[in-house]
Amino acid sequence: MTSLKGIRIVLTRDVESSEQDRLLIEEKGGIPVIAPMIKIGAADVQIDEQKKSQLEQADWIIFTSKNGVYYFCKLVEEAGMADLLTRKKIAAVGRKTAEALENEGMQVHYIPPLYSASSFRSDFKEHVQGPVLFPQGNLSRGEIAKFLNEQGHKCISWTVYENTIPEISDGLLDYFRDADVITLFSPSAAVRFYETVKADHQLISSVRQGRIKIASIGPTTSEAIREMSLPVHIEPSEYTMEAMIEEIAMTLKC
Incomplete structure (x- = not known):
C-alpha cells in the first residue's frame, strides 16, 4: 500500500x-x-441564437477537463437545451473528464488512449467526424480546435469558464x-x-x-x-x- x-x-x-x-x-x-x-469560475457567456445554432449543428462535443464539463453543462441547462446533448457524440480527454461526463448522465463515445491533447490529435481521424463544438477555458492553448480546423473539420470553441489569479x-x-x-x-x-x-x-x-x-x-x-x-x-x-x-x-x- x-x-x-x-x-x-x-x-x-x-x-x-x-x-x-x-x-x-x-x-x-x-x-x-x-x-x-x-481560481476557476464561470465565463460571462450566454447561449444566444448563434450559439444555439452552433450547438444544434455540432455532431461532436469534445471536453478536456472537469471544469469544461461542469460549466458547459450548467450553461446548457440554464438555456433549457440539455435534452439536445443526448443526440451528440461526446469525446473526453482523460479518465477524470470522462467520469465527470458520466456523472452528468452523458455517454462518452471516445477517449484517446494516452490522456492528452496530443494523443487526441494523432488518433482523431479514426474516431471523430463532422462539425465539432469545443468548450474550453479562457487560457486554453486551442491545440485541438486548431488541429480540427486544419483538417477541414468545422470546430467552434466556446469559452465557458475563466482561470484567474x-x-x-x-x-x-x-x-x-x-x-x-x-x-x-x-x-x-x-x-x-x-x-x-x-x-x-x-x-x-x-x-x-x-x-x-x-x-x-x-x-x-x-x-x-x-x-x-x-x-x-x-x-x-x-x-x-x-x-x-x-x-x-x-x-x-x-
Missing part, C-alpha cells in the same frame, strides 16, 4: 480541486498544503520553502508559481537541485515548467492525482 509518510505536498490547483486532493494525500499519511495558483495569502512563500513536493496541474499554474517564487533565489536553487521536487501532471504542463528553466522531477504516466501520488511515493521511496 502506498504511503507518503509525512511528506509535505503543496497543492496549487483551485481550492475545490485541492480539497479533494487533500483527502487523498491525508489517507496516505502525507501532509497536504493548499496554495492555489488558479486568486488572492495571494500571507506566508505563501513559506509553504513553498517548506515543501517536499510542489504539484502543478496546468501551464497557467506553472507560470503563476514561477512568477510568485522567481525572486527567491534560495527556493529556486532548492528546486533546481532537487531538494524540493516539482511534480507535473503531464507533458503540456511539463513543457511550460521547462520553458522557465525549472526541472520536472515527477510526472505520472496516467494524468490523474491518484497516479501522481503513486509516482511521488516511488520517487521519494516512501
Whole structure:
C-alpha cells in the first residue's frame, strides 16, 4: 500500500480541486498544503441564437477537463437545451473528464488512449467526424480546435469558464520553502508559481537541485515548467492525482 509518510505536498490547483486532493494525500499519511495558483469560475457567456445554432449543428462535443464539463453543462441547462446533448457524440480527454461526463448522465463515445491533447490529435481521424463544438477555458492553448480546423473539420470553441489569479495569502512563500513536493496541474499554474517564487533565489536553487521536487501532471504542463528553466522531477504516466501520488511515493521511496 502506498504511503507518503509525512511528506509535505503543496497543492496549487483551485481550492475545490485541492480539497479533494487533500483527502487523498491525508489517507496516505502525507501532509497536504493548499496554495492555489488558479481560481476557476464561470465565463460571462450566454447561449444566444448563434450559439444555439452552433450547438444544434455540432455532431461532436469534445471536453478536456472537469471544469469544461461542469460549466458547459450548467450553461446548457440554464438555456433549457440539455435534452439536445443526448443526440451528440461526446469525446473526453482523460479518465477524470470522462467520469465527470458520466456523472452528468452523458455517454462518452471516445477517449484517446494516452490522456492528452496530443494523443487526441494523432488518433482523431479514426474516431471523430463532422462539425465539432469545443468548450474550453479562457487560457486554453486551442491545440485541438486548431488541429480540427486544419483538417477541414468545422470546430467552434466556446469559452465557458475563466482561470484567474486568486488572492495571494500571507506566508505563501513559506509553504513553498517548506515543501517536499510542489504539484502543478496546468501551464497557467506553472507560470503563476514561477512568477510568485522567481525572486527567491534560495527556493529556486532548492528546486533546481532537487531538494524540493516539482511534480507535473503531464507533458503540456511539463513543457511550460521547462520553458522557465525549472526541472520536472515527477510526472505520472496516467494524468490523474491518484497516479501522481503513486509516482511521488516511488520517487521519494516512501
